[in-house]
Amino acid sequence: GENVEQHPSTLSVQEGDSAVIKCTYSDSASNYFPWYKQELGKGPQLIIDIRSNVGEKKDQRIAVTLNKTAKHFSLHITETQPEDSAVYFCAARRGTSYDKVIFGPGTSLSVIP
Amino acid sequence: DVKVTQSSRYLVKRTGEKVFLECVQDMDHENMFWYRQDPGLGLRLIYFSYDVKMKEKGDIPEGYSVSREKKERFSLILESASTNQTSMYLCASRSPAGQGHYGYTFGSGTRLTVV
Numbered sequence: 001g002e003n004v005e006q007h008p009s010t011l012s013v014q015e016g017d018s019a020v021i022k023c024t025y026s027d028s029a030s031n032y033f034p035w036y037k038q039e040l041g042k043g044p045q046l047i048i049d050i051r052s053n054v055g056e057k058k059d060q061r062i063a064v065t066l067n068k069t070a071k072h073f074s075l076h077i078t079e080t081q082p083e084d085s086a087v088y089f090c091a092a093r094r095g096t097s098y099d100k101v102i103f104g105p106g107t108s109l110s111v112i113p
Numbered sequence: 114d115v116k117v118t119q120s121s122r123y124l125v126k127r128t129g130e131k132v133f134l135e136c137v138q139d140m141d142h143e144n145m146f147w148y149r150q151d152p153g154l155g156l157r158l159i160y161f162s163y164d165v166k167m168k169e170k171g172d173i174p175e176g177y178s179v180s181r182e183k184k185e186r187f188s189l190i191l192e193s194a195s196t197n198q199t200s201m202y203l204c205a206s207r208s209p210a211g212q213g214h215y216g217y218t219f220g221s222g223t224r225l226t227v228v
Contacts, residue, residue, distance in 0.1 A: 004155075006155075034216050036217075041221065042221055043203055043219030043220050043221050044156070046216030049215065089156065099163075099207070100158075103156040104155050105153050105155040106153075106155055
């Protein structure tokens with residue numbers, strides 16, 4: 001069935017370093033890939049998304065890249081700060097509905113001051 | 114900002130009880146969702162709704178039902194709670210595709226423990 005894998009499951013970086021989280025998806029029809037950040041005690045919050053007609057998208061210190069051929073997409077956080085510590089979820093849209101989204105299992109990022 | 118409010122932060126219920134989880138959004142969104150979140154499994158879709166009185170099954174609907182009598186309110190019902198339904202439940206809403214924003218807005222979650 002449709003699946004989204006996400007690696008690593010946990011990641012620790014020093015403040016100021018970069019963090020990279022990688023996801024793969026199985027549904028070749030997927031064309032929308034959002035990323036969510038979940039801070040402790042809160043619901044997930046959309047931080048960036050990318051559609052399949054774009055290879056890369058940036059928003060300040062956050063960037064997402066997409067390789068449709070390989071069915072890979074990645075989240076890059078540069079100059080990490082302690083407030084970046086959270087669980088990050090990648091997701092991929094299934095079929096033609098924006099409401100049929102499948103999530104990866106999550107990556108717990110710790111930024112060490 | 115869109116607000117999605119879940120009525121309870123923590124709930125403890127007994128096996129066999131009927132449980133209601135309530136969710137309200139304040140931005141007139143048509144689409145609402147219920148997910149459960151379990152460690153290592155990410156978020157899994159239980160049910161969603163496109164409009165009042167409309168509902169569709171997600172990936173794991175067994176043991177659950179939903180109610181949407183008003184546009185702003187979407188309720189998740191556990192007909193007879195079981196211990197394997199102990200989980201974090203997240204409600205979300207979204208404006209329809211074409212209005213420029215495709216992501217979900219989530220509530221803070223309800224952590225349900227069934228004993």
